[in-house]
Amino acid sequence: METPSNNPLLDKINNQYQSAPSDKTKKYINQFYGRIKKGNMIRANVEGNHGSYGVTLKLKNNYLESGCSCYIGKHGGCHHTTALAFTYKENPDSFEEQKMAKRSSVKDLKTLKNYLKDVPLEDLINELSETKGITQAAFGRSIGMSSQHISAVKKSENRNRHFKELGAIKLACLYLLERKKIKS
Numbered sequence: 001m002e003t004p005s006n007n008p009l010l011d012k013i014n015n016q017y018q019s020a021p022s023d024k025t026k027k028y029i030n031q032f033y034g035r036i037k038k039g040n041m042i043r044a045n046v047e048g049n050h051g052s053y054g055v056t057l058k059l060k061n062n063y064l065e066s067g068c069s070c071y072i073g074k075h076g077g078c079h080h081t082t083a084l085a086f087t088y089k090e091n092p093d094s095f096e097e098q099k100m101a102k103r104s105s106v107k108d109l110k111t112l113k114n115y116l117k118d119v120p121l122e123d124l125i126n127e128l129s130e131t132k133g134i135t136q137a138a139f140g141r142s143i144g145m146s147s148q149h150i151s152a153v154k155k156s157e158n159r160n161r162h163f164k165e166l167g168a169i170k171l172a173c174l175y176l177l178e179r180k181k182i183k184s
């Protein structure tokens with residue numbers, strides 16, 4: 001057992017990525033740019049075989065969730081997410097620490113944009129269900145969108161590929177969450 005640091009994300013990555021990386025993975029280690037850490041999430045970009053990929057690793061409920069916009073990333077772990085983990089292990093200080101935008105900090109369009117960028121749609125949909133009893137299907141009906149479509153938008157956000165309507169759907173969630181009188 002390693003001594004826990006005050007960085008649970010790094011502890012988890014150290015724990016989970018111990019065996020030596022493959023040659024394919026090695027190719028990408030330390031090749032990341034735009035390295036950012038926000039809360040228990042790291043994000044960076046890397047040049048892959050078909051353009052630039054957005055890669056993330058996030059600690060959620062003590063699980064490591066990885067996301068990558070490459071084709072393979074669709075089905076879970078890929079070389080890029082593993083390489084991001086090793087890059088962070090080797091050089092955690094190279095990731096610029098930024099604050100996660102809070103809903104309470106929204107006061108104009110710029111802070112709204114930052115908040116909508118940081119909060120995952122998945123979290124807003126869960127909050128609607130938990131605090132308002134509004135299911136994803138019922139929410140979808142109110143904005144003329146199928147539950148399947150909303151699921152597709154959520155999944156693609158988790159792999160750093162964004163539907164054009166992502167921000168609008170988040171804003172619709174936010175409206176319902178902020179309106180005290182609205183119930184399911």
Ligand SMILES: [Zn+2]
Binds near residue numbers: 079081
């Ligand atoms: Zn990938």
